[in-house]
Amino acid sequence: MISSVFLLCVVGLSLTQIQFSSADLVKQTCRQTPNYDLCVQTLRSDPRSSHADVAGLAMVMVDMIKAKSIATLHKIGELLGTAPDPKTKATLRRCAQLYDNAVLKADIPSAMEALKTGNPKFAEQGANDAANEADSCERAFSGASPISSFNRSVSDLSRVASAIIRLLL
Amino acid sequence: MALIGKSGPSVSQKTDLTLNAPAESTNISAQFLEPVSRGPSAGVSEKSFRLHSGVRAPFPWSNTMLSWQRTGYHFQPEKNWMNDPNGPMFYGGWYHFFYQYNPDAAVWGNIVWGHAVSKDLIEWLHLPLAMVADHWYDTNGVWTGSATLLSDGQVIMLYTGATNESVQVQNLAYPADLSDPLLVDWVKYPGNPVLVPPPGIDDRDFRDPTTAWYGPDGKWRIAIGSKVNKTGISLVYDTEDFKKYELIEGVLHAVPGTGMWECVDLFPVSLKEDNGLDTSFNGPGVKHVLKASLDDDKNDYYAIGTYSLESGNWTPDNPNLDVGIGLRYDYGKFYASKTFYDQNKQRRILWGWIGETDGESADIKKGWASVQSIPRTVVFDKKTGTNILQWPVEEIKSLRKSCKKFDKLEVGPGSVVTLELEKATQMDITAEFEIDKEALKRIGESDMEYSCSTSGGSAQRGELGPFGLLLLADEGRCEQTPVYFYVAKGTDGQLKTFFCTDESRSSLANDVDKRIFGSTVPVIKGEKLSMRILVDHSIIESFAQGGRTCITSRVYPTKAIYGAAHLYLFNNATSANITASIQTWAMKSAYIRPYSSHAF
Numbered sequence: 001m002i003s004s005v006f007l008l009c010v011v012g013l014s015l016t017q018i019q020f021s022s023a024d025l026v027k028q029t030c031r032q033t034p035n036y037d038l039c040v041q042t043l044r045s046d047p048r049s050s051h052a053d054v055a056g057l058a059m060v061m062v063d064m065i066k067a068k069s070i071a072t073l074h075k076i077g078e079l080l081g082t083a084p085d086p087k088t089k090a091t092l093r094r095c096a097q098l099y100d101n102a103v104l105k106a107d108i109p110s111a112m113e114a115l116k117t118g119n120p121k122f123a124e125q126g127a128n129d130a131a132n133e134a135d136s137c138e139r140a141f142s143g144a145s146p147i148s149s150f151n152r153s154v155s156d157l158s159r160v161a162s163a164i165i166r167l168l169l
Numbered sequence: 170m171a172l173i174g175k176s177g178p179s180v181s182q183k184t185d186l187t188l189n190a191p192a193e194s195t196n197i198s199a200q201f202l203e204p205v206s207r208g209p210s211a212g213v214s215e216k217s218f219r220l221h222s223g224v225r226a227p228f229p230w231s232n233t234m235l236s237w238q239r240t241g242y243h244f245q246p247e248k249n250w251m252n253d254p255n256g257p258m259f260y261g262g263w264y265h266f267f268y269q270y271n272p273d274a275a276v277w278g279n280i281v282w283g284h285a286v287s288k289d290l291i292e293w294l295h296l297p298l299a300m301v302a303d304h305w306y307d308t309n310g311v312w313t314g315s316a317t318l319l320s321d322g323q324v325i326m327l328y329t330g331a332t333n334e335s336v337q338v339q340n341l342a343y344p345a346d347l348s349d350p351l352l353v354d355w356v357k358y359p360g361n362p363v364l365v366p367p368p369g370i371d372d373r374d375f376r377d378p379t380t381a382w383y384g385p386d387g388k389w390r391i392a393i394g395s396k397v398n399k400t401g402i403s404l405v406y407d408t409e410d411f412k413k414y415e416l417i418e419g420v421l422h423a424v425p426g427t428g429m430w431e432c433v434d435l436f437p438v439s440l441k442e443d444n445g446l447d448t449s450f451n452g453p454g455v456k457h458v459l460k461a462s463l464d465d466d467k468n469d470y471y472a473i474g475t476y477s478l479e480s481g482n483w484t485p486d487n488p489n490l491d492v493g494i495g496l497r498y499d500y501g502k503f504y505a506s507k508t509f510y511d512q513n514k515q516r517r518i519l520w521g522w523i524g525e526t527d528g529e530s531a532d533i534k535k536g537w538a539s540v541q542s543i544p545r546t547v548v549f550d551k552k553t554g555t556n557i558l559q560w561p562v563e564e565i566k567s568l569r570k571s572c573k574k575f576d577k578l579e580v581g582p583g584s585v586v587t588l589e590l591e592k593a594t595q596m597d598i599t600a601e602f603e604i605d606k607e608a609l610k611r612i613g614e615s616d617m618e619y620s621c622s623t624s625g626g627s628a629q630r631g632e633l634g635p636f637g638l639l640l641l642a643d644e645g646r647c648e649q650t651p652v653y654f655y656v657a658k659g660t661d662g663q664l665k666t667f668f669c670t671d672e673s674r675s676s677l678a679n680d681v682d683k684r685i686f687g688s689t690v691p692v693i694k695g696e697k698l699s700m701r702i703l704v705d706h707s708i709i710e711s712f713a714q715g716g717r718t719c720i721t722s723r724v725y726p727t728k729a730i731y732g733a734a735h736l737y738l739f740n741n742a743t744s745a746n747i748t749a750s751i752q753t754w755a756m757k758s759a760y761i762r763p764y765s766s767h768a769f
Contacts, residue, residue, distance in 0.1 A: 102530040106276040113278045117309045117331040118373025121464060122277040129529035132680065136530070169428065169465050 023050075029057055033163035035156055042157065054167050055115050058123065061161040062111050065130055065154060069103045072150040079146055088146070095137035095147070102133045103154070111161075120168035127165055131158035228678035228727070235535040237730040238707040241595045242568055242759035243523075244293055244541040246283055250275050250532075251539040253377075253432065253505035254520035255282060256316040256326050259513045261350025264290050266520070267299055268541070269313060275532045280310045282328075286351055286764070289564040290518070290544045294764035299355050306330045306338055306362045313432060314340075315507065317381040317389070317411075317448075322347060325411050326355070327391065329376040330362060336372040338362035339393065341411055351764075360412060367404070367416050370395050377432045380509065381408070383449035385478050392421050394430030394461060401427035401461060401493055403435075405481055421459070422483045427493030428465035432505045435459050435476065435483065436517060438549040438557065445517030445547070447510050451478060456549065458557060459483050461492050462505050469498045469506050469521070471557065473549070487555070496556065499542075500621075500688045501670060501721040502526055508547060519545045519559060523708060526682035526723040540708055542721060550717060553691045558716040561703060569597055569754035580636070580740040580747045585646075588751065593734040594641065595756040596704040600738075600749060601697045602654060604633055608745035614658045619667055621687035626671030627651035632744045634667075638751075639737040640704050641675065643729040650675040650724050651739065652711045654698050666692045668700070668713035668720065675724035682723075690718035705756070 026049055030039035039061075043049040046060045076096045080089065111126030134154035138145050145151065244266065245251065255267035263286040270283035284299040300311045307330030314328025326342045340361040345354035366375040374395045384390035388407045391414075395402050403421040406414040421435065437446045437455045446455065457476035462469050472492045474485040485491045498506055499521065506521035521542040525532050532538040545559040573590065580586055590596070612632050619631070627635050627649075637653030639646065655667040669687030676683065690713045692698065703710040709722045726734070740747045 098530060102533050106274050106529065106533050110274075110276040110278045113309070117335045118337060118371075119277075119310075121467065125529065126276065132528055133530055136680070 025052075025054070026057065029054055029164055029167065030160075032167060033160040035160050038156055039160045039164075042160070054164065055118075055120070058120075058161060058164045058168065059112065059115050061157060061164055062108060062115065062123070062127065065127070065157045065161060066104065066108045068150065068154045068157060069099050069108070069130070072147060072154060073099050073104075075147055075150055084146075088141075088144075091137075091140045092146075094140060098133040098137050099154075103130050107133070111165075115165070115168075120165050124162055124165045124169070127158050127162040131155045131162065134158065228680050230531055230534065230678070230727075234725075234727050234730060235531065237594075238527075238535065238725060239537070240540050240705045240708055242291065242565075242756055242761075243543060243705050243708055244285070244761065245537065245539065246270060246295065247763070248275070248536045249273070250277055250537070251283065251541075252277060252280075252522050252524070253313045254507050254522060254541060255313055255328065257507060257509040257518070257520055258316040258318060258324070259509075259511050260318065260324060260352060263288065263350055264511075264513075265316075265352060266293070266541075269522075270298070272298070275536055275538045276529055280312060282311050284353075285761075289567065290562050291564050291567060292760040294762065296351060296353055296764050299352075300328070300342060300357070304330070304357060304361065305333045306340055307357075308333050309335055312337075313377045313505065313507075315378060315380040316509070317391075318512075324352070325381070327363075327378040327381075327411065329378065332362075337366065337375040339364035339375075339378050358412065363412055364393075364406065364414055369397070370404070374429055375404075379433055379435060380448050381411070382435070390417075390481075392433050392435055394433040396429040397423075399428055400425045401430035401463065403430055403433045403459070403461070417481050419481065421481065422485075422492065424491050424493045427461070427463055427470075429463070430461035430493075431464050432462040432469075432507060433460065434506070434508055436508050436510070436547075437476075438473075438517065438547070440549055440551070443548055444515040445510055447512070451476065456486070457483055458547075459485075459492050460498070460506070460508075463493055467504050469504055470494070471496055471498055473555065473557070490555070497688070498559065499719045499721050500686050501719075502723050503542065503719075503721045506542075516562075517547045518562065519547050521545075521721070523721055523723065526684075527678075527725050528680045531680070531725075542710060543703060545716070545719075552693050553717065556691065556717050559719050560712065560716040561701075561710070565597070565703070568757045568759060570757055571755045573753045575738075575749070575751040575753075578738060578749045578751070580738060580749060582740060582742050582744055582746065583630075584740055585639070586738040588736045588738055588753065590736050590753060590755070592755040593736045594704065594706050594731065595758065596702070596736070597754045597756055598638065598702040598704070598736075598751065599699070600638060600702075600751045601699045602636060603697055603748045604656060605746040605748070608633060608742075609656075609664075611744065612656075612658050612664075614662055615660065618659060619655060619657045619665070621655075621667055621669035621685055624655075624669070624685060626669070626673050626685040627653055627739070627741055630741050630743050631655060631657055632742060633657065634742050634745075635669070636740040636742055636745075636747045636749075637700065637738075638702065639739055640702065640709055641724060641726050641729045641734045642737055643726070643733050644735065646737070648674060648676055648726045648729040649737075650709060650722065650726075652700065652702055652709065652720070652722075653739075654700070654713070656698075666690050666698065668711070668718045670709065670711060670720045670722045672722055672724055675722075676726045678725060678727055681725045686722075687720055688718050690714050703756075 107126040111123040114122035138151040250271035252269040282300040284296040285293045310331035312329040317325040341358035381389040402423040405417040460471040550556040634655035635653040639649045642649035668690045672683045701712045
């Protein structure tokens, strides 16, 4: 009885050790980004993170930027459907262009390919630009943005991604 | 597309000496003292600069502004993304140039080999893609490589492939038909890859094979850059047939703390002669330059040293100026450079990738990104013994027209002189400067060490500088790119000359890089301060003291474009008078087009 409990404890301990190592990498990595909580939360939400190296964690983050960008495009589509005033409409359209042409068609594929093939400096460019596009979109509304939380999300995630990628250089 | 200048009203040879009177110079000094954003110059790294540059509205780039940015005489494909120069060589009467290219977008990705040929390194004919990602061993990227010309006429091309599992390997390719001087079609060796990462080297730290040089025992030798932890290294391999290789024990060289070495290059320079040397050349009267592109800071570093075939090592002349911690080919935007031996004119020629420093969204909008530097000859600097000299190839002069000379212009402290010019967006400029001797004697010691990148640029006044030229400046000088000298006495009592380019006011747009960069430049006693500048729309290449220090800059003005761009001479020193002699040429655009059978 005692021996099986002992065995259980040992096994339990070693399992914790294993989990500890990958959780350690997530924590270690996220500590070197500008938003620890967002970083940990995002990485933990993806099962790939538990056995990924730093490049893998960067890819998980880039995938999240992609997902949030797609969500932003959907939101923009929704808002355009509510017949907003001409100024808001024009800005929404401009943002859609930034997210579609720049972030989704150029930045994300470029960053993913760079990470996959071991050329992280090009991934850094892509992540940095995604943040700049999101910030550009937000500022174009001059304070009256209907998609602030989306832009903020993409921007923050991109900055975290950029910091993770920097660790690969 | 560059504007072809039409002949306008004849321009007078006289200079417009505005703002020479004391009252007006005070006015101009005040303008120079206007605060410049310190953000970009105060040591914020290029990589993080735009990410943390604060809250500003995005710039509304118009198509007019964006299309002006395209160069008139620098090599660039018709559209999309380009990066590293690959396999440059002279073969079959043509200069061949290959390059990393994305056929699908204006950002990096889907990399294949573009190809172009030229008779003079200036006018180019675009050919079909030389190699695409069509095998498992390069399906994730047909990356950088180099050419080796064998004495029996064979052409060997070694390049890095990113495999289907993202492992970096080296592959062999050769022309399908050596009797085709254009070398349009290429064949990949069926036995590829010829090299895979050796034990101890990461799958992703093994790339950019060099041109081979003849080693001992009649074998060929190549180098490949890599790293071990944070130490940048260069591995060396022996081969007889370019198909089977033997890893040489040890490394060609290693420097701790420099990180991954990309695009390694090793080549001989003559200590006595002015001509270039074949890559295999060795012996007395020869030193070897070792160069690496540092992945960590995106700059190209070189060092002069000695290469021993017996030991297989390269040793720097000065370990304090070792590869990656000493001199750079270029103190601006310049990366992944590569030299080749031009047996046609016996020159060593350097190509460098000049990327964009604007936002990627602008690149996507304008549909292209990156240019190549004008090819530069590379020779050993006999006068200093510690530098190499880079100089635009002579053939660039074929684009010169309408020369204007300004002889011995006297420019007092705090003044600006308008140099009237048409076509100030495509120019070749040479300038010589002399500081008045009294001011040189008077100068006191400074307790602070000047540095281009931490200075206030051209607005920061010293006793003996800054002075130089204002390029791409509009009439109100809201936008301007100064290229200048700054002379100061260091903390050691010695006069030091700095050569800088100041992008801080190059554009009113806030989504472009605006750095101030440069370096010291050795000035031999008796030498005048001299600079040469190639202006070509959004690229400015500057050379000081015959190419001892070079700075390449990318600028994106919004107002100082087309006919609104002017050239000024300035002296913002507080006490020195400057005498300047300047020559300017308007530059024709170079014929850079897709090849057609009607071309010649």
